[in-house]
Amino acid sequence: NFMLTQPHSVSESPGKTVTISCTRSSGSIASNYVQWYQQRPGSAPTTVIYEDNQRPSGVPDRFSGSIDRSSNSASLTISGLKTEDEADYYCQSYVSSYHWVFGGGTKLIVL
Amino acid sequence: QVQLVESGGGVVQPGRSLRLSCAASGFTFSNYGMHWVRQAPGKGLEWVAVIWYDGSDKFYADSVKGRFTISRDNSKNTLYLQMNSLRAEDTAVYYCATEFGSPIWGFDSWGQGTLVTVSS
Numbered sequence: 743n744f745m746l747t748q749p750h751s752v753s754e755s756p757g758k759t760v761t762i763s764c765t766r767s768s769g770s771i772a773s774n775y776v777q778w779y780q781q782r783p784g785s786a787p788t789t790v791i792y793e794d795n796q797r798p799s800g801v802p803d804r805f806s807g808s809i810d811r812s813s814n815s816a817s818l819t820i821s822g823l824k825t826e827d828e829a830d831y832y833c834q835s836y837v838s839s840y841h842w843v844f845g846g847g848t849k850l851i852v853l
Numbered sequence: 854q855v856q857l858v859e860s861g862g863g864v865v866q867p868g869r870s871l872r873l874s875c876a877a878s879g880f881t882f883s884n885y886g887m888h889w890v891r892q893a894p895g896k897g898l899e900w901v902a903v904i905w906y907d908g909s910d911k912f913y914a915d916s917v918k919g920r921f922t923i924s925r926d927n928s929k930n931t932l933y934l935q936m937n938s939l940r941a942e943d944t945a946v947y948y949c950a951t952e953f954g955s956p957i958w959g960f961d962s963w964g965q966g967t968l969v970t971v972s973s
Contacts, residue, residue, distance in 0.1 A: 777959035786963045793957050836958035840912035842900040
């Protein structure tokens, strides 16, 4: 099994661009798709990226996802930051033998 | 529009049982695998269990295996989680979620969650 490691928190100003990383501890990041979930305070998670870089309908194109084989990590990039983007963000991937794993979550502060 | 509504949470003593439900609407429930995911207070997300679209297969996190049972009734568009031998560490908000399916293997739509508190 592997772990997904995220920074505990990141902060950036409105209008700027921020990137949240998600590093896989073993095995290739490209072996299984990565999803990203947004969880605003007091609310349930919602899906913002699936299949590494696909956006569900309704998610603005300010949100984008990518993977980097050289660093064995996935990234969520949010451009044109808005105060409403302030939330916890979780990456997720499939482990094997029908088990799923989440990263520890990153608190995005928009100040 | 997909809607998932969890219910059944509450306060329960250690060692006792509780059954959660997740009522689904707005999509063809019987076509989708379904998950339970939980979140302890102030902590991150933890996958709990999955059931195949037809109930033919079920898989569990090691932390709940042997104590929790996931099931579904496709005629009622409802997902269940039977939780036995509850422990303090099972205290969490429990979310049900739809599965994208192979090869994505991720969570598509989420319910609003139901809080389970295990305390004497």
